[in-house]
Amino acid sequence: MEYALAVILLLALVAAVVARPLVLGVGDDTGESSTHEELAAAKEAKYREIRDARLDLEMGKLTPEHHRTIERELRAEAIEILRRLDVVEGKAPPA
Amino acid sequence: MASLGSACLAVGLLTAAYAATASLYGARTGDRRAVVSGRRAIYCLAGLLIAATVVLQSAFLRTDLSYRLVAEGSSTDTPTFYKLTAMWATQEGSLLLWALLMSIFSSAVLFLTRRSLREIAPYATAVLAGVAGFFLLLMVAWENPFATLAVVPTEGAGLNPLLRHPAMMIHPPMLYTGYVGFSIPFAFAIGALITRRTGADWIRATRRFALIAWTFLGAGILLGALWSYSELGWGGYWAWDPVENASLMPWLVGTAFIHSIMVQEKRGMLKVWNVSLVIATFVLALLGTFLVRSGILDSIHAFGASTIGKQFLAFIAVVVVGSAWLVVSRLDSLRTTARLDSLMSREAFFLVNNLVLVGLCVVILWGTFFPLISEAMTGEEASVGPPWFDRVTTPLALVLVALAAIGPALPWRRATRLGLARAFRIPLAVAAVTLVALVAFTAAPDSPTSLAMFCLVALVLAVVVRELARGAAARRTITGDPWPRALAQLVARNRRRYGGYLVHAGIALLLLGVAASSAFMEQRDVRASPGESFRAGGYDITYERPTAAIGRDPAGTGAPISFGAVLTARRGDDVQTLRPARNFFPSRDPSTGAIGRFFEGEATSEVDVRWGLRRDLWAAIRPDIAELEPAIREANAKFADSSGDVQALVIAAIVERYRNDSPPAAFRVIDSPLVSWIWIGGAIVLLGALIALWPSPDARLRRVTSVYAARLGKELSRA
Numbered sequence: 001m002e003y004a005l006a007v008i009l010l011l012a013l014v015a016a017v018v019a020r021p022l023v024l025g026v027g028d029d030t031g032e033s034s035t036h037e038e039l040a041a042a043k044e045a046k047y048r049e050i051r052d053a054r055l056d057l058e059m060g061k062l063t064p065e066h067h068r069t070i071e072r073e074l075r076a077e078a079i080e081i082l083r084r085l086d087v088v089e090g091k092a093p094p095a
Numbered sequence: 096m097a098s099l100g101s102a103c104l105a106v107g108l109l110t111a112a113y114a115a116t117a118s119l120y121g122a123r124t125g126d127r128r129a130v131v132s133g134r135r136a137i138y139c140l141a142g143l144l145i146a147a148t149v150v151l152q153s154a155f156l157r158t159d160l161s162y163r164l165v166a167e168g169s170s171t172d173t174p175t176f177y178k179l180t181a182m183w184a185t186q187e188g189s190l191l192l193w194a195l196l197m198s199i200f201s202s203a204v205l206f207l208t209r210r211s212l213r214e215i216a217p218y219a220t221a222v223l224a225g226v227a228g229f230f231l232l233l234m235v236a237w238e239n240p241f242a243t244l245a246v247v248p249t250e251g252a253g254l255n256p257l258l259r260h261p262a263m264m265i266h267p268p269m270l271y272t273g274y275v276g277f278s279i280p281f282a283f284a285i286g287a288l289i290t291r292r293t294g295a296d297w298i299r300a301t302r303r304f305a306l307i308a309w310t311f312l313g314a315g316i317l318l319g320a321l322w323s324y325s326e327l328g329w330g331g332y333w334a335w336d337p338v339e340n341a342s343l344m345p346w347l348v349g350t351a352f353i354h355s356i357m358v359q360e361k362r363g364m365l366k367v368w369n370v371s372l373v374i375a376t377f378v379l380a381l382l383g384t385f386l387v388r389s390g391i392l393d394s395i396h397a398f399g400a401s402t403i404g405k406q407f408l409a410f411i412a413v414v415v416v417g418s419a420w421l422v423v424s425r426l427d428s429l430r431t432t433a434r435l436d437s438l439m440s441r442e443a444f445f446l447v448n449n450l451v452l453v454g455l456c457v458v459i460l461w462g463t464f465f466p467l468i469s470e471a472m473t474g475e476e477a478s479v480g481p482p483w484f485d486r487v488t489t490p491l492a493l494v495l496v497a498l499a500a501i502g503p504a505l506p507w508r509r510a511t512r513l514g515l516a517r518a519f520r521i522p523l524a525v526a527a528v529t530l531v532a533l534v535a536f537t538a539a540p541d542s543p544t545s546l547a548m549f550c551l552v553a554l555v556l557a558v559v560v561r562e563l564a565r566g567a568a569a570r571r572t573i574t575g576d577p578w579p580r581a582l583a584q585l586v587a588r589n590r591r592r593y594g595g596y597l598v599h600a601g602i603a604l605l606l607l608g609v610a611a612s613s614a615f616m617e618q619r620d621v622r623a624s625p626g627e628s629f630r631a632g633g634y635d636i637t638y639e640r641p642t643a644a645i646g647r648d649p650a651g652t653g654a655p656i657s658f659g660a661v662l663t664a665r666r667g668d669d670v671q672t673l674r675p676a677r678n679f680f681p682s683r684d685p686s687t688g689a690i691g692r693f694f695e696g697e698a699t700s701e702v703d704v705r706w707g708l709r710r711d712l713w714a715a716i717r718p719d720i721a722e723l724e725p726a727i728r729e730a731n732a733k734f735a736d737s738s739g740d741v742q743a744l745v746i747a748a749i750v751e752r753y754r755n756d757s758p759p760a761a762f763r764v765i766d767s768p769l770v771s772w773i774w775i776g777g778a779i780v781l782l783g784a785l786i787a788l789w790p791s792p793d794a795r796l797r798r799v800t801s802v803y804a805a806r807l808g809k810e811l812s813r814a
Binding site: 003006007010011014017018025026037041045048049052053056061062063070 | 098099101102103105106109110113117127128129131132133135136138139143210211212295296299300360361504505506507508509510511513514517518562565566569572573588589591592
């Protein structure tokens with residue numbers, strides 16, 4: 001009896017929590033925010049790569065020419081991410 | 096209250112099933128409401144399992160012996176600390192801990208990714224709910240932690256004496272956190288495979304969880320080694336026991352994963368390899384739990400053996416077959432066009448490091464399951480033993496340490512000859528000087544593999560110090576900061592990189608301790624009477640006098656009787672006093688008699704260790720209490736029905752007899768060099784991992800971001 005009562009109470013509690021989005025909708029759970037978060041994470045990762053390459057140059061692991069090649073590639077990739085971010089944020093891309 | 100606990104588990108199982116179903120439905124139909132509902136079900140699951148754990152822990156704290164688990168794993172005289180940790184000394188409690196940690200980790204990652212990975216996250220939710228559901232099913236159907244007894248005993252059996260050690264009680268939660276933590280990247284990898292979104296997004300979202308899992312698993316393994324060294328009374332820290340190996344294998348493959356995901360993040364390569372590694376890591380984590388729980392292989396962890404091995408095996412089979420099918424069916428999405436630019440690049444060395452780590456795991460797997468393999472092939476069970484493991488793993492460990500030295504000094508993509516010469520000139524000189532010094536002044540050449548390890552450790556340390564020094568110097572030229580500030584800023588701004596280097600230094604120091612103590616440990620087993628002396632390693636040991644105590648166990652294990660010795664150890668001017676002892680826990684077997692049960696129950700070693708940076712002096716005693724048997728038999732016959740006070744007096748008299756007329760005792764004394772560096776190295780590994788894990792402050796990110804954004808903006812306008 002005690003067990004059955006506990007199960008019913010807990011089930012009711014869980015049902016109230018999980019049913020909320022089904023009944024009331026999901027509010028700000030939009031596709032735009034998801035893409036924006038992913039692009040922002042990708043941007044941070046790309047910036048980290050650029051900083052890593054700069055640190056490697058400063059420490060003498062990369063020659064200036066080699067660093068220039070790598071950085072050019074990384075910057076191109078970062079710019080592409082920034083472009084996509086601008087689109088998601090609704091900003092006009094730079095001319 | 097037991098009903099509430101059972102209800103939490105039953106409702107938890109239904110909730111996990113709902114979470115999986117709603118998430119899959121939401122993923123297939125694009126119904127975000129179902130996805131969010133599934134995610135909230137995981138939060139509910141965490142709440143339910145927290146409530147269940149609170150119910151069970153309160154039963155242990157109250158010593159509520161109506162719970163079968165409390166009666167079997169605790170007692171009124173179990174110290175409070177051990178009452179609190181007794182939950183995971185039991186099979187059912189371990190399963191609850193697994194499910195609890197699983198639900199908390201799942202909730203955390205799903206909360207953090209609630210606005211990202213829209214396609215992958217619902218499938219990951221379903222996988223996480225499926226894994227948690229499996230553990231809940233085990234508890235609901237076979238191993239209910241809230242089972243009660245029809246007849247409540249007056250006293251519990253108490254916690255297994257071997258487990259009454261602080262390190263041992265933290266060790267299982269650490270290991271389980273590690274095992275559970277790897278389920279997060281596994282679940283997201285499966286989600287990425289199903290949705291064919293196999294880029295680096297799932298890695299970025301779960302990398303930190305993988306690192307947390309790796310750190311906890313490593314700490315758990317280290318604590319297990321510390322327990323073995325200071326509790327088991329044999330003097331070692333690693334025995335290549337199947338269950339030890341089972342925890343090491345996912346850690347090794349997890350180490351490979353943590354390295355190789357950097358290659359995917361930076362170069363977009365190794366996608367098949369990375370998903371395979373994370374699947375293997377998770378399967379090995381399940382295998383570790385299976386080995387402890389099945390009792391399939393002989394192990395010092397036999398106390399964990401039970402009857403749910405078949406269920407585990409079936410679950411592992413489902414995971415392996417399902418994951419393998421997914422990887423094969425998604426090979427087209429996992430292809431990459433990027434190629435290695437050069438063999439002398441960091442990514443190439445990461446690949447070699449991965450192959451060595453996986454190779455190490457494969458040989459350990461082979462050795463661990465050799466008894467089963469040999470039985471299947473020949474009908475006879477044969478075991479390979481520690482010497483075989485030492486022989487096959489040592490060369491691979493040497494290669495790994497060499498790679499740990501080379502990797503950090505290499506740039507991504509391609510290293511130039513000049514850069515290599517500049518990077519390795521000083522470290523190689525340090526390694527060469529170390530070699531010469533060791534050959535000239537120490538006995539290291541007696542063990543060539545140890546000599547090689549010492550030189551490679553010197554190489555790793557030199558590379559790490561050089562990296563830090565050059566990085567700080569570069570920073571000083573830009574900012575003009577003093578050295579300490581430049582160094583701190585360098586590490587703070589590149590936490591992942593320098594945290595990783597610190598981990599390399601810690602592992603190198605740990606292996607230094609392993610190599611030195613394995614090759615140059617001196618062990619002496621001797622029987623001695625009070626007043627006698629003997630030599631052990633570089634020490635002259637004197638057995639000064641026996642000790643005997645009732646209810647005054649200094650280690651706080653709750654043992655009522657403790658026999659030991661006072662030893663004096665001399666090495667030149669260095670004089671140490673050691674007090675090893677052996678604790679006796681009462682037997683629950685009534686045939687041992689009212690008095691005899693206090694002497695004939697389980698006994699555990701209370702090792703005494705003098706820790707030192709240069710050497711440890713380790714001592715254990717096995718007192719001979721056979722001469723007390725006539726007195727015990729007589730007391731059993733005479734005082735079986737006496738009051739508790741009288742029996743206590745009789746026990747005290749027998750104990751006193753041992754102190755006054757002690758027979759020779761068996762001693763094991765070990766003089767072992769550099770063992771402490773294992774624990775120091777381990778602590779440095781943890782510190783490095785913590786640095787790598789620590790999130791960057793938002794303010795700094797924003798500033799750097801804006802600087803780069805401005806620079807990138809200029810380039811964009813020029814293009």
